[in-house]
Amino acid sequence: MIFGMWDSVLFHLGPIPVDHLVVTQWALVLVLGLFAFMGSRNMQVIPRGMQNGLEMIVEFTYNFFGQVMDEEHIAKKYAPLLSTFFLFIICSNYSGLIPGAAHIQGFQPPTSNWNVTATLALITALTVHYAGFSEHGAHYLGHFISPNPAFLPLNLLEEIAHPLSLTVRLFGNIFGEEMIVAYLLFLAPFFVPTALMGLAVMLGAIQAIVFTLLSASYIAASSGGGH
């Protein structure tokens, strides 16, 4: 159950098995997309209602990433990706806020399976190298042998360690919290897990922020000057 690759396949889409976590993610994407569509359909110069809220979010993210990543144009280029990470991760963390959700199919948070978090981390890793190449061109390869060629294996190891640690951090936190709530629910069925779930609300938000912040700082490090 714990590291199950396809723990309950619902149906097959061609050769690809689709399990309940994938369906949960489709639902999340649908909800987020609907929100964005409703807010940005027939936009006006003077925003009202939902457009106001969405504009506030977009402006906040641009300012926030501009501050974290130092360079304005890089922050503007990658802020959409990073805030999508944030929204997706926080929604999928919160989708498991039902006691014992770890045992109910369809209500498990998708981020408690490490296939999902590894996918997110791989997107980050590819974006980091894309950002490096698009900012520095072929000079980007030089940072693999800085400060001197003897450091090549260490630098390569670092490139593997970054996505690995992103994967394990998100997956371990969410999965561990789910497991602890499930055990507590087994020991004392009523009211006792509530205290821990209050903590889970905070933890879900913090993990989403941490994943986004670390992705932002990796991108800033590979695309910024002077590495």
Place this chain on the structure above:
Amino acid sequence: MSIAIGAGIAVSIAGLGGGVGMGIAGGKAIEAIARQPEVGGDIRTLLFISLAFIETLTIYGLLIAFMLVGKM
């Protein structure tokens, strides 16, 4: 039996080190913010990043514990 003890040791030693590290980092950050409240935002961001790095090591221990329990 020995697997259960191993899982317990893995998670407790990892938690011990991570806890000490997080305590030092958090305490120093609070000291810095108390001394210079105007750079609080920057320090908070850096604190979160460093706490995330510390926490990863603890989570590695937790992961090993889960793998051991899964083998039991």
